[in-house]
Amino acid sequence: MTDTGHRPSATPSVTTYRRRPRKALRAAVAAAVALAVVAGGAYAADLGPFDSGPDAPDPAALTQARAFLADWAGGRLPEAGARTTKPGEAQQVLRNFTAGLDISKPALSAAAAKAKLAENGTVTVPFTAKMPVKGLGTWTYTSQLPLREQNGRWRVDWRLSVVHPHLSGSEKFRLERDDTEGPGAVDRDGKALSADTHPSLAPVLSEVAVASGAGPHGAIHLVDRTSGDVRKTEVTFGKKPSRPTDEAVRTTIDPTWQAAAEKALADETDGKDAALVALRVDNGEILAVANSPAGFNRAVSGTYAPGSTWKIVTTSALLLKDDVAPDDTVDCPKYLTVGKEFHNVETSEHRGASFLEDFTESCNTAFISLRGKLGDREMGDVAGKYFGVGQEWHTGVPSFDGSVPEPRDETEKAASMIGQGRVLANPLIMASVTATAASGTFRQPTLVRGSKDTTTTTDLPKNVVGDLRTMMRATVTDGTADLLSDLPGDIGAKTGTAEVADGTPNNGWLVARRGNVAIACVVEKGVTGGRSAGPVVRSVLASVPDDGTPSTS
Template sequence: MINIRTDGRRRTSGGGRVRSRGVKVLAVVLAVVLTTGVVAGWALRRRRDHDTAERVAARYFAAWSNGDLDRMRGLAADPPADFDAQHRALTIGLAVTSIALDPRPVVRSGPDAAHAPFTVSRSLAGHGTWTFASELRLGRVEGRWRVRWTPATLYPGLKGGGQWTVGQVRVPAVTLSDRAGRPLANEGPLAPYLAGIASRLGDEEERIVPAVVLRDGGGPPQRVKLFGTVKGRRVRTTLDRRVQAAAEKALAAAPGRAAIVAVRPSSGEVAAVADGLGGLGAFGSGYPPGSTFKVVTAGALVAEGADAGTGADCPASTVTAQRTIRNDEGHALGRTTLRDAFAASCNTTFAQLAVERLGPAKLAASARRFGFGTRITPGTDAADGGFPAPRSGAELAEAAIGQGRVLASPLLMASVAAAVADGSWRSPRLLPPDLVREGGGAVPAPRPVPGTGALRAMMRAVVTGGTAAGAGLPDGTSGKTGTAEIASGPPHAWFIGFRDGLAFAVFVETGGSGPKVAAPLAARFLAALR
C-alpha cells in the first residue's frame, strides 16, 4: 500500500523492504544478463578458436582415415552430389584394402586461404601399394574454415568422375622424347625413325604389366601407376617439336612423295625429319642429287684457289670428254663469274671445270669432306652417300653436276648445306654421341671444309638473283636448287639451304623442277617456322 505524506512526500508501508527487494531483483537480472553474455561470448570465441584451418584439416584427415564420408562431407564447402560416389569408385575400382594418410603442416596462402600437402598410400589387393602426393585446399566460407574439395583432392589433375581399374598395359623398353624432354608420339612420319632408335637402344622386348588405369570424365585411358616393374628407359632425341611441326605442315603441301630434313649446323643434330617417302626413305634411300651437288664441286674449285668472283664460261651447251652437257632450257650467260654460274645453275660451267681443272681425285676428295663415302650412323638405319670413282671423263662431267652414279639421301644433303653454314661437316645424328655409339654407331670428328665463305656467297646469290629468286624464300636464306634427271619419268626436285642456325634439305620424288617445286616447299617450311 502506498501512502501520501502531508508534507507532499510519498511514503510506503513496510519501510525500505520494497526498495531493497527491487534492487535485489534488478541485480539478479543484470547478473544473469552479464553472465549469459560472457558465456555466449566465451562459447563463440571458443568455437572460433576451434574452427581454424589446422583443426579443420586435422578433423578431415581423421575422418578420411576412418572412412567417415558423412563427416568428410560435413567439413567440405559445397561438396558435389557425387562426393561419396567418387570416393567409392576409386576404392571399389582398384580393390583398395587400406588407406594411410601422412599430412604435412598447413600452409597459409592468405587470410582466407590455405592448403595442406599430404601423401596418401593405398594398398591394392594382389598388387601392392600405390603412393602419391596431393594437397587439401581450405578456405574461409562465411567466417568459418572449410575444405574446398575438388576431384583433384583424390588424385592430382583429376577433373571429373574418374573411372578406375587395374589393367594390363604394354611398357616399351625405350620411351623417346624431343630435345626438351616432351614425349614423342609413335605415329605419323616420325614413327619408323622412333621405332628404329628404340630397336637399337632397347635391350629387351616390351613388357606387359599390371597398372592403375584412369579414364577421367570419359577421356582416353591413361596409366598412372605401374606395378612389378620400373618404367621403360627414357631417352631424349635431338628432335625439336617446333621444327618438326613446321616440316610436317610444309610436307602436307608437297605434290607427291617428299621429305624434309632439318639439321643444326653447329652440332649435326637432326631437328626434324618429315618423311613421306615411306619407311626410312629420308635417311635410307639414295637419289641423284642433281645440281645440289654443285656445292661439292664448287667446294673442290675453291679448295684449289678459286673464289666467288673467279671468271668462268657458261655456254648453253658444251662437249667435254666426249660428253655433251646442256643447261636447263638452253640458258647461257657467256663469260661470267663462278658465283653467277652457280646461281644460274650452269651445268656446262661445272662439268667443264671438273674435267679441265679438277680431275677425279680432287672432286672425290671434296665429296669425302662433305660426307660422301662416310658411314652415317644417326641412331637408326641410314644410307651412305655414294660417290663411286669416275671411270672416264664423261662420268666425271656427269658426277660434277650430281648425275650418273652419284647418290645421296635427303639427310646427307641437309648435312652438306649444314657444312657450308658452319664451316665443318658433321655427321648428322638423332641422339647424343654416347647413345649413337651405344647403338653400334660411330660419330666421326668434324671435317673442316675450306672456302665456305665463298660457298656461302654463291648460295646466297641463288636466292637473291638465281634459280630460287622467285620461290618466296624469306630474307637471309641461302641455298641451292636441283633438278635431277632419272632414267624414266619426271626428274626429282631438290632444294638445300640454311637460315637462322638451321640447315635443311627438301626433296620431292619425281617432282619435276627444283626451282618451281622444291624451293617453294622450302619457303613454306621456313614460313611455318616463323
C-alpha cells in the first residue's frame, strides 16, 4: 500500500506496504509495463482545429496547455511547474503524485478543440490522462487545465484538481497492492515456462498471469487526508482468477521453437528492436513469441505498418475479383505519383513484368497502379472477412488485432495497397495472414489453451490459395526471399520494407510458411526485409524439423 499526500510538505514521504510479495513476477511485470510505455511514447496532444472568432480561446493559451502537458509527461517537472501560477507547489505535487502512485510515464492528450473561453477571460482545456501504474496496468481519467494570464503570459491556474478532479485539500489518493503470484505457466508439453530459461517470454508470462487472474492485483483509493478512511475506489487492477489458483496456465508454446526464435533474435538483429511469432497453420496455436529486448510484447501488442508483406492481402483482394492473374502484364516503373511520389526499394524497375514477377520482386508501383480495381473499403473488408484482421481475437493475452481503415484520399489508398498509410499490424497478425494464405482458412491464433474464438470468417477460394502459394514459393526460388532457397522444404515467403518517418531507417519484415508453421518477423530500423528479418527467419527454420509439426498436439 502506498500513501501519498500529493501536496507540498517540509519532508514529503511515501510509505509502502505489501502483502505476500513475489519479487520475480513483480519485476517482470514492472519491466514489461515500463518498456511498453517507452515503446508506445509518452505524450500525445490533439490540438485540432478551433474557432477563430471573437469568443475563441487565445491560441497562445492552448499552446501553453500543450507545453505543460508535454513537460509533465516527459518528467520535466520544474519546467511544468514554471508554466503554472504556483511553480514550487505544482512541481512538488506532480512529483508526489507520480512517485507515490508508482506511475512511470504519463500519456497526456489535450482536447484543445473543446477548449472554452469564460467571461472573465480564463480558458479551460480538457485533457485525458493515461497513467501506467508499475506492474498493474493503466489508470485512465479525464481532467481539465484552467489557464489565465499572469504578467502578460498565459499560465496554468494551479490547483490540486489540475492533477485529478477528485484531488483536494481534504482528500488524497492511496495505492494498495496485492502482489500474489500464481502457480505459473507451462508449455504445450506440460513443462514449466520460466523467463530464466526463455528471457523473451518475460512480458508474455506476465500477461498470461494477469489475464488468468493469477498475477498482481491492486487498487487506487480516494481517502480522507486526516483519518485515512476510503471514500471511493478510483480504479482496480487485475481480475478474478479464471482457474483454480493451484492450477498452472497451460500455453501452446513449444520450447524448441521458442529457443530457436530467441537465439535467432539475439544472433541476427545487431541489437535492433525486433519481434517474431511462429504458429501452427492447422489450428492457430502459437509456438513461439519472441521479443528483443524482452520488456515489451511488441510481437503481439505492437502496431506497425506491415509494408509489402501486406501484399498477400492486397493480392487476395485482386484475385478474388479476377481483376488480375499471375501471368498478366503489370508494368513496374521506378516511380509513380499519386499525390506524392512512390518508388520501389532501391528505385528498381521491371518493365513489362508479369503480376507474378511484381509480387516476387515486391514492386510497389505495380501494386499501386491497380488501386482503381478495388473499392475504398474493399481492402478492409477482405482483411476482416477472410483473414480475421480487425476482429476481436482472444489469444489468452492482450493483443492488437490489426486496423485497416478506409483511406481518406487517393494517396492514402495508394499507400494501403503496399501496407503503408494507416494499415497497422504486428508479427502475430502477419503470421496469421501467412497461415491463412497457405491453408485458405483463418484460425484464430491462441497462446493459452481454452481461449474462446468469437471471430467469423469465410474460407478463401481454392484457386486463390493456389495462386498465393505459387507466388510465395516463387518469391523464395526467384525473388526477394531467395536467402531461404537452400533450406529444405517447400517454403513460401514474402519480404517487406515499411517506411516509418522521414530520416528514420525503414522497418524490415519477412513472413514465411513451411510445412505446418507460419512465421513472421519485424526488425525495427532494419532497412530492408530480406537483409534484416530474413536472416532471423532463416536461422529459426534451420533450427527446427522440416515438417514444423510439434510432437505434442
